[in-house]
Amino acid sequence: xxxxxxxxxxxxxxVMPLRKQLRLQDYQxxxxxxxxxxxxxxxxxxxxxxxxxxxxxxGISTDDSQIQRLVQRMxxxxxxxxxxxxxxxxxxKGNKEMIHEAKLELRGKxxxxxxxxxxxxxxxxxxxxxxLKPASAPGERVAWxxxxxxxxxxxxxxxxxxxxxxxDTAMAPGAPADPKRKGGRKRKKLPKYYVASDGGPEVxxxxxxxxxxxxxxxxxxxxxxxxxxxxxxxxxxEEHFPGSVGELDFYHASEHLxxxxxxxxDGKEEAARAWVAPLLQNLKYRGGGELLSLLEELLKTSEKKxxxxxxxxxxxxxxxxxxxxKSRLDYPRAKRDGVPLGSGSxxxxxxxxxxxxxxxxxxxxRLGERYLxxxxxxxxxxxxxxxxxxxx
Numbered sequence: 001x002x003x004x005x006x007x008x009x010x011x012x013x014x015v016m017p018l019r020k021q022l023r024l025q026d027y028q029x030x031x032x033x034x035x036x037x038x039x040x041x042x043x044x045x046x047x048x049x050x051x052x053x054x055x056x057x058x059g060i061s062t063d064d065s066q067i068q069r070l071v072q073r074m075x076x077x078x079x080x081x082x083x084x085x086x087x088x089x090x091x092x093k094g095n096k097e098m099i100h101e102a103k104l105e106l107r108g109k110x111x112x113x114x115x116x117x118x119x120x121x122x123x124x125x126x127x128x129x130x131x132l133k134p135a136s137a138p139g140e141r142v143a144w145x146x147x148x149x150x151x152x153x154x155x156x157x158x159x160x161x162x163x164x165x166x167x168d169t170a171m172a173p174g175a176p177a178d179p180k181r182k183g184g185r186k187r188k189k190l191p192k193y194y195v196a197s198d199g200g201p202e203v204x205x206x207x208x209x210x211x212x213x214x215x216x217x218x219x220x221x222x223x224x225x226x227x228x229x230x231x232x233x234x235x236x237x238e239e240h241f242p243g244s245v246g247e248l249d250f251y252h253a254s255e256h257l258x259x260x261x262x263x264x265x266d267g268k269e270e271a272a273r274a275w276v277a278p279l280l281q282n283l284k285y286r287g288g289g290e291l292l293s294l295l296e297e298l299l300k301t302s303e304k305k306x307x308x309x310x311x312x313x314x315x316x317x318x319x320x321x322x323x324x325x326k327s328r329l330d331y332p333r334a335k336r337d338g339v340p341l342g343s344g345s346x347x348x349x350x351x352x353x354x355x356x357x358x359x360x361x362x363x364x365x366r367l368g369e370r371y372l373x374x375x376x377x378x379x380x381x382x383x384x385x386x387x388x389x390x391x392x
Contacts, residue, residue, distance in 0.1 A: 032388050044379075047362070048067050074375060101214070110157060114152065123364070125363060247331070260318040263311055
């Protein structure tokens with residue numbers, strides 16, 4: 001059925017009532033609802049081509065280039081909204097407003113601890129010589145860069161109580177373990193809030209602080225920062241989250257101990273396992289004090305034990321590593337608070353981002369990656385409606 005249009009008597013302009021009803025601006029070819037759906041599909045599929053194919057299954061006639069242009073336009077708006085939140089968080093007046101808003105939102109939800117995680121993952125872009133021919137000509141066709149990402153997670157106080165209870169009490173003897181259950185209780189899926197940036201540590205630090213603030217940073221009973229040993233992460237934590245409890249990711253700690261065990265035992269796996277297994281058990285349930293004492297004692301007696309140069313170097317390196325993180329090895333405290341011992345959620349988040357931004361054959365432009373990422377994060381953080389709010 002053709003749409004009715006004609007000249008408005010008051011303004012003298014040609015108008016189409018249907019466009020006004022659909023809230024279409026001048027020259028806008030899609031309604032806000034259609035834009036919303038196509039952008040949502042674009043962030044949930046692995047390419048713009050797949051997004052167009054999916055849209056056609058629902059009777060939407062479009063192509064990958066049209067979806068890409070739409071994502072760039074709306075992603076630019078989403079990125080601007082993130083920057084506005086960051087600026088507001090670091091403005092004295094805006095900071096107080098955000099704290100008050102978080103307090104109202106969390107009213108009646110009970111006490112909680114906040115867990116912050118940080119990491120980086122490598123993505124590829126088109127290099128300066130992208131498309132250079134012939135293939136044998138030297139040039140930078142691909143440019144790798146690090147995408148820094150962070151997570152904000154609220155851990156209810158009830159999780160600390162659950163963590164302190166004996167495990168497996170609800171399971172019948174001999175019953176097969178349910179991978180979705182821990183200690184006979186179903187694991188609760190906690191909401192996670194994401195930040196990411198292709199900028200330096202200062203950019204991701206500001207973004208993580210702003211996101212944590214709007215999710216209850218000032219209302220949290222305790223704040224944990226869980227990450228690997230990267231220096232930039234712990235400097236960022238000291239700057240933006242003073243007073244937080246630092247925790248070295250247990251998996252990375254175990255990797256360092258395993259590396260040392262293999263060197264000390266000349267690569268003999270069984271001997272290395274026999275040495276490292278009780279140390280890891282002790283570290284998890286009693287903290288790092290005894291481990292640090294053991295490493296110091298090994299260093300003092302390394303000459304008597306006739307360690308090789310490689311063994312002494314490895315021992316000194318790992319002893320320094322654990323000494324630098326000695327305040328971040330209180331895993332028993334984390335268990336009492338119901339806090340994860342590792343940053344597995346952060347590793348998973350990085351894998352999910354790679355699943356969208358590091359597919360075979362994908363080489364992004366700087367803005368192309370940035371604006372799609374802004375949309376993807378808005379969807380994950382349940383900020384999707386704000387992107388279309390000014391239109392609706």
